[in-house]
Amino acid sequence: MIELPQIDNETLEVIARQLGIVMPVGRLNISEADNPELGESMPIWMLPRNAIYADIPLADSVPTGEWHHQIYKQNEPRLYAHSKPVGPRMNDWQVTMAGESDAALEIDHALTAAEGLKYASGEVRLLVIPALFINALWIAGDNSVFVPASVPDAFHKILVPYDELDAEAFISALRQISHIDGIKFQPGLS
Numbered sequence: 001m002i003e004l005p006q007i008d009n010e011t012l013e014v015i016a017r018q019l020g021i022v023m024p025v026g027r028l029n030i031s032e033a034d035n036p037e038l039g040e041s042m043p044i045w046m047l048p049r050n051a052i053y054a055d056i057p058l059a060d061s062v063p064t065g066e067w068h069h070q071i072y073k074q075n076e077p078r079l080y081a082h083s084k085p086v087g088p089r090m091n092d093w094q095v096t097m098a099g100e101s102d103a104a105l106e107i108d109h110a111l112t113a114a115e116g117l118k119y120a121s122g123e124v125r126l127l128v129i130p131a132l133f134i135n136a137l138w139i140a141g142d143n144s145v146f147v148p149a150s151v152p153d154a155f156h157k158i159l160v161p162y163d164e165l166d167a168e169a170f171i172s173a174l175r176q177i178s179h180i181d182g183i184k185f186q187p188g189l190s
Contacts, residue, residue, distance in 0.1 A: 002114050002139050004124050007041050007067065010090045015069065015083050018095040039070035039077060040111060042124050045138065049131035052174045058144065058167060061127065066096060068126045070104055077108040103135060103150045106161065110137045110149035113162040120145040120164070131179040134159070136170070146170040 007015075016038050044064045051060030064084075071079035081098040107126070114120065114137050122141020126149075129135075135150040144167045151161050159173045 001121050002117070002124050003122065004040055004042060008090055011093050012038060012041075014091045014093050015081070015095060018083075018093075019071070019081055019098060036079070037072045038081075039072050041067050041069045042126050042137075044068050044082065044126045044128060047127055047129045047174075049129070049179050052129075052171060057171050057174075064128075068107070070108060071098075073100075077104040080104040080107070106149045107135065107137070109162055110147045113164070114139060114145075114147045117145060117147075117164055119143075129174065132174065132177055134174075134177075143167075 019036075019038070044066045045061050046064050047057065047061045051057050054060050066082045066084045069081045069083065070077045071081060073079055079098065079100050080103060081095055083093050083095045086092050086094045111124070114124065117139070120139045120141065120143075122139045122144070125138040125140055127136045127138040127146070132155070133150070133152050134148065134155070137147040137149060139145040139147070146165045146167065148159050148161050148163065148165070148170075151159050155177050158176050165173065
């Protein structure tokens with residue numbers, strides 16, 4: 001069974017209040033009629049590109065100190081926020097970013113897939129791999145399981161969204177993907 005880490009209610013209320021400031025009505029096309037609601041929360045971990053080729057890649061993954069929060073708009077996960085603790089008290093949390101993105105829906109689909117896994121158990125983490133523009137759920141337990149969530153279309157033949165992969169298969173797939181080189185300079189474009 002997968003376990004979503006719990007943040008106490010007081011902290012969640014602080015985050016929700018801040019989201020009211022960060023996302024005022026109209027700024028992200030939300031209104032009270034959309035019934036915005038804070039949903040699942042999970043810690044964010046990062047896997048640097050060079051760690052993919054290490055002997056034990058996951059040993060080089062690092063907790064970012066931030067949390068990902070799903071935000072439901074009209075009962076659909078269309079928004080997200082990231083927050084982090086900035087002090088020792090429960091209400092010392094700060095929203096660091098918020099936005100509307102397909103990533104929220106992709107993470108929701110990955111959560112649904114992860115909930116259906118028979119043999120996976122452990123804490124759910126959001127693993128981000130910035131060099132590849134990939135997000136995956138990491139069910140961190142005795143035998144880690146990965147469920148890719150956000151995967152660029154060009155990589156779908158190598159890494160299929162919402163498939164269950166053990167650590168070895170996940171890392172093997174990542175090693176087959178070329179890192180993002182960025183936008184190539186094209187003369188005449190400004």
